[in-house]
Structure formats: C-alpha cells, structure tokens
Amino acid sequence: MRDIGKSFGAITALRSVSLAVHAGEAIGVLGDNGAGKSTLMKILAGSLQRDSGVFEVDGAPVAFQSPRDSRAAGIEMIYQDLALCDELDVASNFFLGREPRRFGLLDIARMHAEAAKGLAALGSRIPSTWTDIKSLSGGQRQTVAIGRALTFNPRVLIMDEPTAALGVREAAAVIETIRRVKAKGVAVILISHRLQDVLDVCDTAILISEGRSSAPFSVPALTAADISRIVLSGRVEREAAVQ
C-alpha cells in the first residue's frame, strides 16, 4: 500500500500511509487512538475504499470493491470482536456458512476432524472441537478466530488488537500462535497497542500518526526503549518511506 489517503467528509483519517508486507513476516502497526490504523486495515480488507494511493499484490495494481475481492486476493482480517457465534461449538465456528456437506447433509465428522487438525497446527490447548465458544477463554477464542481465518488459506492475515482483552499468559499464547502462522509463510499485519506484542513477534513496524506513516523500522534491530521513544514522540519521518 503506497500513499494511501482516506477522508470521511471533513475528517481526514489517512493522508499518506505506506505499508509493505512479505510472506512469513509480521509487521506491527502502531499509533494512538484515532491515528487511522483501523481505517487502513478496512481498506486492505475491502470493507472501505481508499480515496488515493496505490495498492499492489505481487507488484500488480489491485482495487478491492468488497471484502470478497480482498479475500479472493488472499487477504483475511480478524476483527477485534472476532465474529464468532457464542452458542455454537468450535467446529461450527470454523466453517460458519461454509460447512462441508456429504450427500446434501452436513458432514459433521469432517468438520470436527478438520477443525481439530487446524487447532493442533496452531498448538492449541482447546480440549475439544465440541466445546461451545461461550465456555472458552479469551485467548482460546482468539485461537479459534485464527484457525477459522486460516481455513481460507490466506497469504496475508490482519489482526486487530488480538491481545487487547487478555492477561499476560494468554497474550503470550496468542503471540506463540502468531509465530506458527508466520511459519506457514503467511504475512501477518498486527495492530497493537501493546509494545511487547510487537517486540515479541514482529519483524518490522510502522507508526501511524496524524494520518501519515513512518518509514518501516526493523524491530529486532531496536531496543524496547528505542521503539517506545518512537511511539511516544509520535514523530513520523517521511524521508525513508517504504520502498
């Protein structure tokens, strides 16, 4: 995404934001409340249209008119509310509206087998795919949302504040899950207020401030103090913008 701009009437949410993400890497998107992070991600996920800027997948320009277009290009977004059905079990949530069928009937056995396989690949400790979502912890729900997103075989997975509502231990488990997603070759975009998340799992990060993005910075090359200084300063240097 290059020089993306977006206004809502008189409010300019994004002036010029650039972001590049590569297979198997995670990029952190940092910024204050109202900085424009969600707007940027909704544009990427096809639920909002940009006003200006260039958007490319594998070097080819694309324009997403809807979330369906974005999904077809291999981009999945997990929203903060996770969009899971509390009253349904884990396996049903994996396939909401796309349940496998056999002879016209729901293939329950296959649903559970595939959900169990998906969870195991994420190192999940959810004991059974028959468990209702409502009895899972926040971290376990997040794992189900990630597992469900992976059933679409995305190339890019956007996660909006995945650890916001979690305690330290659960947040660490979700970060471990994100590592596994990266190891599958999926590119991860992580919106997070928690600097620790970015330090733990991101390869690069950008700061969005007043509708502009910073140049991407390498996370392993910086200390936590360096990064918090960048975030606190809210200063966005444009000189070394994303290639």
Ligand SMILES: Nc1ncnc2c1ncn2[C@@H]1O[C@H](COP(=O)(O)OP(=O)(O)OP(=O)(O)O)[C@@H](O)[C@H]1O
């Ligand atoms: N649909 C909308 N209509 C009008 N203004 C909007 C709309 N969506 C976002 N905005 C405005 O655009 C700006 C950026 O909002 P956005 O939600 O993208 O920020 P954010 O960085 O995700 O914030 P937070 O961390 O609080 O979620 C804000 O000023 C917000 O009020």
